[in-house]
Amino acid sequence: MPTHDDVDAFLTETLLTADPTLDAALRAQHEAGMPAIEVAPVNAKFLHLLTRVAGARRVLEIGTLGGYSTIWLARAVGAEGRVVTIEAEPANAAVAQANLERAGVADRVEILLGRGTEVLPTLDGGEPFDLVFIDADKESNTVYLDWAARLGRPGTVIVLDNVVRGGEVADAGTADSKVLGARRGIEMLGTDPRFDATALQTLDRKGWDGIALAIVVTPAAS
Template sequence: MPTHDDVDAFLTATLVGADPDGDAALAAQHAAGMPAIEVAPVNAKFLHLLARIAGARRVLEIGTLGGYSTLWLARAVPADGRVVTIEAEPANAAIARSSLERAGVADRVEILLGRGTDVLPTLDGGEPFDLVFVDADKESNTVYLDWAARLGRPGTVVVLDNVVRGGDVADAQTDDPKVRGARRGIEMLGEDPRFDATALQTLDRKGWDGVALAIVVDATASVPTSGAAGH
């Protein structure tokens, strides 16, 4: 009986295929001792296709890690497009920058160093982003979602990763801060009038998790007091 790992391998081989630059980025990340928490290849391709479907020219990524998802997003924007990615750890950013240069897409990417909660306010007032991918510390999910709406526009696509946490997101009594952050993010997407959202469970080489997908419907709507403040 095939397992979910077998299915993931089949889907990756068939729909993603050979990816030397992606493989090199992952190898560099793992050699540097970073945790293997990057998106799976099929999920990276999903992000890539979402950006293309949205016609995204400006993409914001919160959480660079080793640059694997950044690479896929950079491939999705046009040659004059821009991916702005935020990374708290300088060593991670250096690895990501090297991988992006190796893949020939570094000219489309700007890596901003610092915690997302510190860097995001510096982007206020700029050209809105067409897609925002949130994949950083889960405890700050509501803060990141708030900024996704502020820095977006009606029609901006927002992707929130790791929302199922092996099923633990359904546990209202959990005291795990990452799970609590995932729950608050989902609750915010359901309550905040700036978003229209859904979520899907995923099962791949990284196990049981999920992703929330939202669109900004009104970036200026009044925010519930339990929304962005729920951090």
């Protein structure tokens, strides 16, 4: 009986073409000692297609890591688009910058160094973002969602990653700070009138997890 890893491999091999640039980005990330917590290839392609479907030209990413998902986003926005990505660790940002340059998309990406909670307020007042991808420390999910609404506009697409946590998100008694962050993010999306949202479970080479997908439906709070 095929396993979910077999299915993931089949989908990846069938739906994604070989891409030495992306392979090199992952190698550089892993050789630098970063954890293998980047989005799986099929999920990265989903993010890429979602960006294109939304017609997004300005994208905000919270959590760069080695720039793997950033490359997918940068390709999706096109040569006239812009990706702003936030990374807390200088070493990660350096690897990401090199990966973006190798991929030929560095001219459409700006890496902002610092914790998301500190960097996001500096973006207030600028042109709104069309899509926001949140994939950073889970404890700050509600803060990131609030800023996604503030820095977006009605119709802005928001993707919140890693919301299922191997099913632990359903445990109301959890003491795990990451799971609590995921739960609070989901609860915020369900109660905050600025958002209309849903969530999907995923099962791929990285195991059982999921994403929340939302759009901003009301103007950001003043």
